[in-house]
Amino acid sequence: MRPGGAAVCSGTVYHRRNVPTRNEFTYPVGYVWIDPDHPDRLCREHPLWSATRTAPARFRRSDYGLEATGSLAESVRDDLTPVLQERPTGAVRMLTQVRRFGWLFNPITVYLAWTDDDADPAGAVLEVTNTPWKERLRYPVRLWRRGDWLTATTDKVLHVSPFLDESQRYDIRLRGDDERIEFGIDVVPDGMDEPIVVTGLTTERVPATRSALSRAFVRPFLSTHRVSWGIHWQALKLWWKRVPFVPHPRKREVPA
Template sequence: MKNSSLYEGEVYHHRLHPVRHQFRYRLYLLYLDLSELDQVFANRWFWSARRAAPFRFDRNDYLEPHNLPLNKAVKQHVAAETGIELTGPIRLLTQVRHFGFAMNPVSFYYCFDEADEQLEVVLAEVTNTPWGEKHVYVLLRDPDSPSSWTRPQLKQFHVSPFMGMEQQYQWCIQLPTNELKLSIENYEEGTHLFSAGMKLQRLPITGWNLSKMLLRYPFLSGKVIAGIYWQALRLWWKMVPFHPHPQRTHQPD
């Protein structure tokens, strides 16, 4: 497994306005070269990409159309959105299913050039809770800064009922190495409202490291789901303004 790995570290959220609210927690994620899926999970009792297993990569949890292999679906999506024809490897930063539960607030597809030296595009596949809807943001690289870049983007998708839609994102992306960093900032009318990000350290995928992750984070999907609702309750208690889902508030005439 030349290119796939584990990443372990910390996720943080920091809300700055209208009230201050922050939290952080530890987790691990898989960084999967999509050409190595079968190799990564081969001969591992508790892991699989093909059969039922306690910890499973399920193709249907990711980018449509599901009848295509995931790498082809990514290439198709990028070509349709940007006109770019990807020719290099594609690597997915994600959390696989734990005991049948899938919980990925966001998965990232790192799309490299043919020489596997620079990022061409990063896709951020966002899932909202509890609606289970998905949206994909396409983040093009900065040719003047190939290993690290910042990209502004208008918010296009309802995620949190404690965040309005009239916002702009500022994505900060870095080339994954032994350390993986990425972050997003939310702005509204020039005011910095919110920051979130990850700081992770790379680990090789070995039987020992996979076992350590299972012992440290046996119910990670459930922890993420519970954390979302717990933080929502805390925001409600702090009387942060509530923003209903914009597509579910329309009343027929």
């Protein structure tokens, strides 16, 4: 899997909960594949897209990373250096959503870093944001090739759902080429082998030409709004199915 140039990535997210009751859904999404320090290489191709001004489709630097300013690529390299035991000096790419008509909620942004641009990425940083708390946490991981997939495992730390606790791990898988990207996370309880939640993202990867950006703008239309609406709708369905509610850790703290 090589870094390549800026691309639009339209596709589908799927999500399946296996226990304590089955709940499954899919919905269309619109992502972009870019150098995080040079979003202009994508946005400059179309007047409705921008990285510097208000626009219907906008990359805004403060929507990403744990700091509102600075180099995103260098922050990814900083996060991965302890994990890889060396600093990745090759390309960095991010797979993410951008603002649509002023709205953005990114459940996950995936950053990939290379030490050799002609080989597989050496590591990934998963930038996870929860809702409604808008807390953000990064998970840096080393990637290992297993057959067709690049894989990693990391402990789940951030409270991302009122229907999942923190005593779990993420099993991560990724593969792609110049035409397609697939990414998935399985949520596995501690001490178990079978996931209770299986998620995945499958997208096309199309060079960011003017015509491709035009298509990506309208299909799927209002994609970031759909993501937010879908999350809350599925939460309501889980509540209706009486899936046990797990409060945010702050709500579980007992005053001294």
